[in-house]
Structures are given as C-alpha cells and as structure tokens.
Amino acid sequence: MMKAALYPAYIMRTIAKRVFFSTSVAKLEGGVSMVQGASRGIGLEFVRQLLHRRETGHVVATCRNPDSATDLLKLKRDYANRLNILPLDVTNESTIEAAATAIRDAYGYLNLLINASGILSIPNLLQPETTLSKVEKSSLLLTYEVNAIGPILVVKHMWPFLKVGGGAGTDREVAVVANLSARVSSIGDNGLGGWHSYRASKTALNQLTKTISVEFSRKKDPISCILLHPGTVDTDLSKPFQRNVAPEKLFTREFSVQKLLNIIDNTKRSDNGKFFAWDSTEIPWSSILFFSSLIDPANIKCNGI
Template sequence: MVSGRRVRSSLGSIQVRCSNHHAAAQGEVRKVALVQGASRGLGLEFVSQLLGRQGDSRVIATCRSPETAQSLLELQDKYGRDRLYTAPIDLTKPATIEEAAKLVRENFSAKVDLLLNVSGVLHIPGKMMPETSLDRVNYDQLLLSFQTNAIGPALVCRAFWPLLQESAKADGRVLPTMVNISARVGSIEDNGLGGWYSYRSSKSALNQLTKTMSLEFARKNPRVAAVALHPGTNDTDLSKPFQRNVPEGKLFTKEFGVRRMLEVIDSLREQDNGSFFAWDGQKIPW
C-alpha cells in the first residue's frame, strides 16, 4: 500500500510516495520474532537483544536441545515464558521443523513478524575443518554443510511462511521478513580466495534459495520479504580457529555484531526484498 507524505527539501516542499511499511519503524512494529539457532553465539545474542530492547516483544527461540540450553533458560527466567518460548529444531531432522511450527501456533503465536535463520556449521572440533584443497572435499562434510546451512533453513522458511503471512494480515505496517544469516564467502562474485568448499557452496545455496523465495514472495499477497545477511567476523565458537588471520579492529563482539545487524533489519524496506546485505548495510553481490 502506498501513501503520500509531504517532506521539505532544498527544492522546497515535495510530495513523496512511501509505503506504510517504510513509514513505520520496523523495529517497533515487529513484535514477534523467531530465532532459529538460539543455543549460543549470534543466535543467543539476537534473542537477548530482541527481548531487552522492547518491553512488549515476544521471541520464539529454537535449538537442538532447548531443555539443556542453559543461557536460554536463564533468559526465560528473566523475561518469563509469556515473552520467550522455546521449541526444538534440529536442521538435519525435517520432522522437527514441521513439529516446531505446529507447537508455536498451538502454544504461543499464530503469527511471526521476523524470522531469523541463524544456525550454521563451519567446523566441528576434532571432526571437521574447512577444506583448503579439492582433495580434502568429502561427501559427509558437504552433506552436513548443505543440511545445516541451506536445506534446513529453507525448510524453516517453508514451515513458518504461513505465520509470516498472518503477520502481514494482522498489521499492515509490518513488513514480515525472513532473514537468512549467510556469509560473505557465499558470494560467488566475491570469491577471490577459493577454499572452504563445503561452507562457501552451502552458503551460496542458501543465497540462491533466499533470492528465489524473494521473487515468489514479491508476486504473492500478502507480501513477505526475504534477505540474506552477512554478520561480519564475530567472536564466537564458529570463528575461533580462524581469528588470528582477522585484521585488527575487524573482529566484532557478538553484542556489536548483532546490534549492527538489527539496525540493518529494522531499516529494511519492501524494495530490499531479495538483497544480500552486510552488517553495515552495504549490499554484497550474489
């Protein structure tokens, strides 16, 4: 929907067209967020900041084992179960994704305003490291990377899409949005270094899935947006083995990285649907 708004500029007072989505500050009107991959790292920090910055926000946090995710349980004690709901999702087990959507709908919320797919795998201590050459590429690593970084997040989008559509119906000011946390190394155009075959290619697949969803969403009513977002290099378990190569000042705390990503997410407009952004709002080529 488009509404007219009068603004002053150096050329005098002019009429500009803006959508209701843009007129509303999305950080304020999006009340229900789902964070997939909330046990630790950036996902846990998203949950914490989303609950902390707005007194009436509600968050659904999913992870493999919510019953033993100590930090999430502490947040639930702090904010209450009516504001933080947890549900199990293991991205390698599609049935858990469908079941979680059902649990959320029955027990917590019929709509989701913002969906964040945060989980990802790059290495597993003692088991898996990113491949530095083709002869290290193997089936198991490719499979697990694609399951965790691309296939699972796509199935989460599919399962929760109806709840994002409900969000659009409930409040025309909200731009219901799916944010898939990707990585700059998933950009094919930006690939100047090579290596990290499984991680790179699984994030490229996530990017293509996101772009394809965005085109379908743009054609449908009610509209939902989909974007990919690169967090920068943040100090988490995922980046630990690689931090010595990070230039000074480029390794962010989780608090900083998530705060900057939320600024980007809050400022998204309908025309940003189908884009790949970095933590500072710059667009990354696909």
C-alpha cells in the same frame, strides 16, 4: 439473545476467527519474533537483544537441545512471559513441523524469522578444506544440510504465519525473513579458493533465499526475505580461524547483532531478495569488489586459503 445453534455455520466460523484474532492481538502486543539456532553465539545474542529492545513482544527461540542451552534458560527465567523455547533440529524436518504447530497454537503468526544456525567446523568431524584433496562427500552433505537445506525448510513451514505482515508493535509494513549468510558465498569474490563446503553451502542458501523471495513477490505476500552478512564475529564458529583477522575486523556479538537488527527494523518491501552486510551496504551477488571478511587475504600464511 439468539442461541448459537440458530446461527448458520459460516457465521459461527467468522465470529470464532474474529475472536481469535482480537485475542491474539491483545496477547501479542509488540509482535512475535522467532530465532532459529538460538542456543549460543549470534543466535543467542539476537534473542537477548530482541527481548531487551522493547518492553513488549514475544520471542520464540529454537535449538536442538533446549535442556542444555544454559544461557538461553537463564534468559527464560528473566523473561518467563515473553520467551518461548522450542526444540528444533534443522536436519530433522519433523522437529521443524512440530515447532510450527506449537507456534500456530500459541501465537498464530510471526512478524520476524531469523535463521541463525550454521556450521563451519566440528572437531574430529568437519574442517574447512584448504585443498581439493581434503574434500569429502560427508562434509559437503552435512554442511549443505545445515547451512542451506535446514533454513529453507524452516521458512517453508513458518511461511503461513508470516503472511500477516509487519504486525503490532513493529515499524515495518512487512514481515521479515532474515537468513544469515557470509560474504565468502560470493562466486565473483572467490579469489582465494578453499573452504569448499562452507562457501558452496552459503552460496546455495543465497540462491534458495533469492528464489523464495521471488515467489513471495509474485504472490504479493507482505514478506521481505533478506540475507545478512554479520562480519567476522567472535563466536565459537570463527574462534579456530581468528589468528589472521585484524582486531578491528573482529566484531563482538553485541556489535554485530545490533547492526543487523537495525537493518531488519528498517527493512522495506523493496528490500525483498537483497543481501546486506552488517554496515547496511548491499552486497552484489557476484562481485570482485568485495573481499572475504572471514580471513584477511593480506595475512594468508598457508597454502590454498
């Protein structure tokens, strides 16, 4: 056998790449999914269902403080070989870069990226504005940073790992980036006013997502970047505002995520840049045909919202 030293350097690099790729495919049967914002709510439910749906496949779950993510750690005990929990704070780009490095070293690629984190209210810090007089610069900046800037920075740093396409163990020809938005982000749909920070931040997320989807298409990357509206879901985010929501319009996390994963599983290259509601209907970017699902306009009992 010829010694390795006798091979030209470029041949050795090619062999190394092939060995790495073959090893990765064998190791990662079922694909690799990442859920950003996975400590609770919809993000946690995405992790749970991704692990339950198939006997194979790896899930990377990220959140700000993994050590305090009790429910996520329980899943880790049940799926020790398939679940990887990493720290990531969308307001700190260095943590996003660190997570990207860890994913590169452990897996080498991603087939699915779900950005699930978002804020609507924080006790004693952030409340939805029912009138212009309650708008504060700090609230606008914080909401925009978490709901719009953070998810796009995550896509930026994970982009190199998504270019493999659908990958082993999936039924898709493309990798998928799914950013969770909200129907209240529609400018044409805004007939109620109020909720300035939340509406604007989700509208910004829509524009940023649409813009990167155009770039993916121009570069012929095998990635579809979509936006998803989960409906009004019974989570900590919506709990302070559920009083006026009709029972049949308040979804469980299990129901909403099941619907959203069905959309993701059936995403095609032609869906790149589209905005889907939980029931698979496409949401026009600016339409007066749709009403806010967070609060039923027929039951509004306060001024301005």
